[in-house]
Amino acid sequence: MKRALPVLSVLIVLMAIWYAASVWMNSTWEFDQAQRAKTEITWAEVIPKTMSQDRPLLPPPHQVGAELWKGIAGQKVTSKRSLVYHGLITFRGTMLGFALGIVLGTALAISIVRFRVMDLSVMPWAIISQTIPIVALAPMILTLSNQLGIESREVPKAIISAYLSFFPVLVSMIKGLRSPDQMQLDLLKTYGASDSQTFWKLRLPASMPYFFASLKVAVAAALIGTIVGELPTGAIEGLGARMLIGSQFGEPLIMWAALFAAALLAGILILGVGLIERIANARMGVRA
Template identity: 60%
Template sequence: MRSVLPILAVLAAIVALWYAAAVWLNSAWTYDQAARAGTEVSFGALVRDTLQQERPVLPAPHQVAKGLWDGVMGQAVTSKRSLVYHGWVTLSATLLGFAIGTVLGIALAVGIVHNRAMDMSVMPWAIASQTIPILAIAPMIIVVMNSLGLQGLVPKSIISAYLSFFPVVVGMVKGLRSPDAMQLDLLRTYNASAREVLLKLRLPASLPYLFASLKVGVAASLVGAIVGELPTGAVAGLGARLLTGSYYGQTVQIWAALFAAAIVAAGLVMIIGAVERVTLSRMGLVR
């Protein structure tokens, strides 16, 4: 119970600040309407109006919660207004891109560790690739993929993989290099080949680093999938909900889609964390 109280206190403070910010930012509209009507606005009326506007500048927490509830529970999952439907579209691209990014990241990390030329040449390019804003490169990827006849899931997955592979590369390189010289010398005395050193020492030692990087990579992968939906004018996906909400000034819809994306990301990270605990406990690395 004591460990929960600080979390609840911080959450209560955030909600209180959020409500105060909503009253402040939405008050301009209330004062403007009152000035046009030639009336005065009491503090109580101001608070009530700012917390129930249809298109507020900053939706109140209860408005976002209602938008989430209506989007998840208030619609059929096949409805184009359902956040479950749009979430699944984004999640599909996220998982495919995450799988591609993970495989490429692990393969590249193995090559970097075992080949000094790759370490000196490929690694700097991998780092430099992350300096390019994803919003700049996403439209180019979409255009190139469309010219090749690839639309829908694949272009979004490539953008998603672009963001997710770098954390995996960095984490795996660090993990594969984590065994100390004594452990490596021991395997050499057993005349172990490079493949056996990789499978029996380097890969098991890299798993804690891999899982840490996967948690970062899956969150980045979700961001990539959402960004991939923005330049295409997509009609499905959480990115599409953000677009339509911005077009029509539906700020509650925008915030509900943002929170839905955050919930999906948190769920994916929790799943990876659960797999990590099971895997490392069976290896005897955690109790």
């Protein structure tokens, strides 16, 4: 309970700020309507109305919660209006991009640690790549995919997702693989261990805490990449497409519900990575 109290306190403060902002932003519509009707309206009348507008400028939390529940539990999973259905589409793209990001980031990290020329030539470009705005890069990836004859919409999303997720893995794995100190490396040399044996018996086990920490960041980045990738591809399925539809058709509740569904999905993915980390640590004999 003591641990939950600070979290609940922050949540209550955020909810209060959110409700206050909803009243302030949504009241403009109510006052405009009253002015057009040439009637007087008081704040006592405005506040309840701002809590139940059909298309609020900023939906209050209870409206977002109701729309989110409707999208998750109020629809069949196979329905195109179900957030579970759209979440599974986004989840599939996220996992594909996440896997590609892990493979790319790990392979580059091993190469950079093993070969100095890779450190001098590849690492600067890897850093520079993260300065390119993903919103500008996504349409370019889509265009190139079309030029190459790739008709699947999953491929561009996976590439964008991998682009965002590989860098945390790369940086953390480099740090982890280089974490053994010189004394440990010298000890293995006295035993006649080869570079390969040093890697498998020392460097790789030492990098595991860094690796799993990076995965929690990378999986969230992969989800963001997938959602961003759904926007310029003209996708009609996925949480990103759902947000876009809500924005284009003036349905803010749909947009906000999809946004919070994406946040829930991110939380589930991070918990999943944490569970895998605990299982891996238990198998390796690491004490919690």
